[in-house]
Amino acid sequence: MSRFALLALSLALLPAAAHADGDAALGRTLFSRCAACHAVTAQNKVGPGLAGVFGRKAASVDGFRYSKALSATDIVWDDATLERFLAGPAKxxxxxxxxxxxxxxxxxxxxxxxxxxxxxPATP
Known part of the structure; x- marks a missing residue:
């Protein structure tokens, strides 16, 4: 396969690959709705700070008062758990x-x- 054909094929598949993993820039724009309750730092607001949320155990941010329901779970935030939670937290x-x-x-x-x-989060 020629270099040009390989490049064209790679570029054609790029949007599908980007979509499968999500677009962080679009996510940042969407986060503006979340920012009313959540910070992107360790600062807690109405909701817990979300710095380092990916891979973290649910209800584990120091100083934030979580619901008993979330505190009783063994959830670790990853693609699948965040997908389900964001789709319907109470569900x-x-x-x-x-x-x-x-x-x-x-x-x-x-x-x-x-x-x-x-x-x-940055350590002091």
């Missing part, structure tokens, strides 16, 4: 205090891609 964890869902699958995928970029 996944009845009794959670998280009341807002993200109904569109593409929005959830993009938001999760953005959350993955939020590294661990």
């Amino acid at each position: 996944m964890v009845p009794g959670t205090s998280m009341a807002v869902s993200v109904p569109k699958p593409d929005d959830r995928t993009n938001l999760i891609a953005y959350l993955k970029t939020l590294g661990a």
Whole structure:
């Protein structure tokens, strides 16, 4: 296969690959709705700070008062658990205090891609 054909094929498949993993830039824009309750730092607001959320055990941010329901789970935030929780927090964890869902699958995928970029909180 020629280099040009290989390049053309790679470029043609790029949007599909980007979509499968989500678009962090679009997720950042979507996060503006979440920012009313959540910070992208370790700062807690109405909801817990989301720095380092990906790979973290649910209800584990120091200083935040979680619902008993979420505290009683063994959830670790990854693609699958964030997808389910954002689609319907109360459906996944009845009794959670998280009341807002993200109904569109593409929005959830993009938001999760953005959350993955939020590294661990800076240490003082």
